[in-house]
Amino acid sequence: xxxxxxxxxxxxxxxxxxxxxxxxxxxxxxxxxxxxxxxxxxxxxxxxxxxxxxxxxxxxxxxxxxxxxxxxxxxxxxxxxxxxxxxxxxxxxxxxxxxxxxxxxxxxxxxxxxxxxxxxxxxxxxxxxxxxxxxxxxxxxxxxxxxxxxxxxxxxxxxxxxxxxxxxxxxxxxxxxxx
Numbered sequence: 001x002x003x004x005x006x007x008x009x010x011x012x013x014x015x016x017x018x019x020x021x022x023x024x025x026x027x028x029x030x031x032x033x034x035x036x037x038x039x040x041x042x043x044x045x046x047x048x049x050x051x052x053x054x055x056x057x058x059x060x061x062x063x064x065x066x067x068x069x070x071x072x073x074x075x076x077x078x079x080x081x082x083x084x085x086x087x088x089x090x091x092x093x094x095x096x097x098x099x100x101x102x103x104x105x106x107x108x109x110x111x112x113x114x115x116x117x118x119x120x121x122x123x124x125x126x127x128x129x130x131x132x133x134x135x136x137x138x139x140x141x142x143x144x145x146x147x148x149x150x151x152x153x154x155x156x157x158x159x160x161x162x163x164x165x166x167x168x169x170x171x172x173x174x175x176x177x178x179x
Contacts, residue, residue, distance in 0.1 A: 047122045048129065052173050053140035054118050057081065057147050060166035069112050078111035081121055081147070090151075091123040121147060130154065140170065 049057075058064045061082045070078040077084050085107050088094075093101035096113050100106065110116040125143050128151035132142045144166050145154040158166075 048125050049122055049143050053143055056166050056169035057144050059169045060162045078108055079117045080114055081117045083111040083117055091120040094119055
C-alpha cells in the first residue's frame, strides 16, 4: 500500500482544517461558556458583537494564537485580540480577578485573558458603534473594521490578509450553520 504525494497532502490539509475548526470551536465555546471574574469601570452589560463575530475577529487578527502574549515588551498589542493599551483604556480598563485597573499588569492580564479581552471588544464596539462600510446596518463587518482600523479610521481600506481571513472565517461558519 503506497500513498502518493498528492494523497498525503490531501490528508495533511484535511487534518489541518479539522484542527483549525476544532481550535476555533474551542475558542468559541470558551468565549460563550467560560465564567470570568472581569471587573472594571465599564463592565459589559450589552454585548453587540456575536460570539461568531468575536471568533472571526480573533482568527483574522492573530490566528487566535494565545501563545504570543504581547507583540512587544512595552505594552504592545496583547492577547488573541491584539489589544493595545489605548484600546483597553477606551474600553473601560476591565481587569481580571479583582485586580485594580491602575496596577502595573492590569492591562496585560486582561488582554491575555480571552474572556476579559472579548469583553473589552464588546465595550469598545458599544462605545464606538458606527456603520463603517455605509451599508445601512451595524454588523460584524463594521466591528471587524473598528477593531482593526480603530474607531476613527474604520472607513479606510482593510489590510488584505486581515480581510481575507476574516471573510473566509465568516463564510465557513455560516456554511456550517452558525450565526
